[in-house]
Amino acid sequence: MSDNIFTQYISNRNTLVKNKKALQTTYIPDQLPHRTDQINEIVSIFSAALYGDKPSNIMIFGKTGTGKTAVMSYIGQELKKADPNEDKSVYVYVNCEVVDTPYSILYNIANQIIPDSEMRIPFTGWVTDKVYNELREYIDKKRKVFIIVLDEIDRLFAKAGEDIFYLLTIINEVLTNSKVSLVGISNNPKFIEFMDPKVRSRLGEVRIIFPSYDASQLEDILQARALMAFEDGILEDGVVPYCAALAAQDTGDARRSLDLLRIAADIAERNGDPSVTEAHVKSAKNKIELDAVAEVVRTLPSQSKTVLMSIIVNTEEGHNKMTTGMVFSTYKEVCNLIGCSILTQRRISDFISELDMLGIIYARVISLGRSGRTKEIELSISKDVINIIKNDDMFRNVSSYHPSKQMTLI
Template sequence: MTGQENVFKSYMDSNSLFKGDRDILRPSYVPEELPHRREQINDLASIMVTALRGNRPSNVLIFGKTGTGKTAVVRYLEREINRLKRENQESELNAEFSEFDIDKVEYVYINCEVVDTHYGVMKNIGNKFVEDWDEQIPFTGWPMEKVYESLKDRIEEEKRVVVIILDELDKLVTKSGDSVLYHLSKINSELVKSKVSLIGISNNLKFTEFLDPRVKSRLGEEKMIFPPYNADQLKDILADRANKAFEPDILGNDVTSLCAALAAQEHGDARRALDLLRVSTEIAERDNDSSVNTNHVYKAKNKIEQDCVREAVNTLPTHSKLVLYSILLMHENGRDKLTTGEVYSGYKQLSKKSGMDPLTQRRITDLISELDMLGLINARVKSFGRRGRTKEIQSSVPKSDIIDLIEEDKSIEAVKNFNSHSPKQTTLM
């Protein structure tokens, strides 16, 4: 021991501004009430009650931008069903509920941003119904047909209604196609005792355009669209969470109003509002301040925006990184406004240099739209009269920082070397 004070001690001695669990301000926390989502709760409950009667509810597709309460509503109803199951097990429900078969309803939640392969989704669903480790579907190694048959057999072991929630469904379809949806949407025709219902959650209304028509028809029996929250609604949500998370006088005047207003500017995103309030408080703690003020909120806004850009870039597929990289390099070389054709030409050079076969220009046009949707570039359609229309493309991120970040990707190391040899002479066009 050196006698030096433990590095954590000074932080442990400081008072926390949070009253208790700071996870109350995280999007994953599901409160007892969801302000301004009672209509959506009732609509989905009216569909799901069919499961409590032992019948298959309609498949449901839920759409809405990030932070509009889609996942929270679905998890809220899952919790309500689990409460009914516990009450039913602890004491007999009233006679008025005798027609219901509550104990036979099972929820399976899959986050398709984390589990984004056909095999992974099937494995996770199948393993929900076994406790013995030796009987679990392995992480990898089985033929897909064997995984599907095993999943089906496990669901069919006893009579039940299985509700499968596929959150961030568009991420699964984008990466792995719709084969898993094809299997799951037709599984009821192969079951005798049990029934399966699907709830798909997506931020992207257009992802269904990439589905097989049969899958699209089966999956979208019911559709729900969640509207964005406005600033007043976001303020109510924050006030509800703040009452649980903080002692009185911790939040300065206008803190929740500012968090709500900033999040409302970004399509009414409750996640962003909660993140702003939580990060503002964490910054105030690090500054050893006794309360949170609007300056902390603006610092939190800057930090979150920087973190979001880095995360968005880090999680891009390799070809999307090359598209963004080509745009940034051409901007570095003085080309501010680019056409789709110019971007494609630059991308094609980079992909060949990195040893990869370039994608088609049509596919790159799709990737440009995705980068635009992520806020990494601005791509607006410009008309050239008789010569037609094209997209005018500009980056909307710090060029040098993001170039450095992309160059950390080992899969494009050859491109990095190519650029570093002659940074101002890389003729991407």
């Protein structure tokens, strides 16, 4: 192969990770440490399906990164192994973060279980009732137990209301040959309280809690993945406990601890280092935090970005702290420079509160006595993140701009 811009990276490739898949959060290992009780409970309920009985509906609650989705995927795989030809049971998984309307839920379930050769439900065009009826008829015809897993079910409830849950929970009353069992997964245990009591009790026949992992449990999980991913001697001794401790400090999120380990290994590889050290984990932590804020800032709506740019402009003029009025008058001038419409101060006040909630700025309500009551606003992002906004295409005319004299400086 002739030399080109990729050659040096290919020839100098330093691979510390022998099995990158094992460090992916989507990878489902053969063992899920510290989730045996939950797995056993769910399996004992699901086993009814293999005898043709209807398993109870289950609601699973637990914070992000507590293994809810991983456990359900694992059990789904195992169920398929126990019933490889789907003679008795069919396992269906739907992520309600992506699929969040009644029509799309039914469409998604139907297209997972009905082969194209038998029927294809169109992406749009049918009345929801028609999809429901077709799905119900197909399910009944098959004389099997259908286990339908609805991940992030609280999002579906927030977006689509409870009608879809009502339809799904009463389906067994109109089925004569088949049975449907529902599993809802949510990180918000409160949402079910807002449901109609009948739907609530049907949906949550059994409730299973996935507690957050503590540092030593996270360490076990990481250790198992590290064994799969790295050759001996590549990871320095303290690395796994350190990743586990950092993630445990947060919310006991196993996903976060895996991210730390994977990104630390990436950094070590790119530096050409022979092993992964705690220093690499520290860099990984900084990178994750910076990336998260940068991503939030990059994807802000344009009006929100303009408000943030106005705050940046004021800060660079030496006003580290400013009022809503100051931000608004700079905002109007920035709008004129970039040619976007000017919203009202009331609306800008909301944007300021949203930026505060996102942790991009710090805003608190203060009283300046005779000078009125307002918010005191200051930036709370790093230079790197500020540069992302300043280099945004929409602000190319703003680089040489200085705001008019502000009358109400703090």
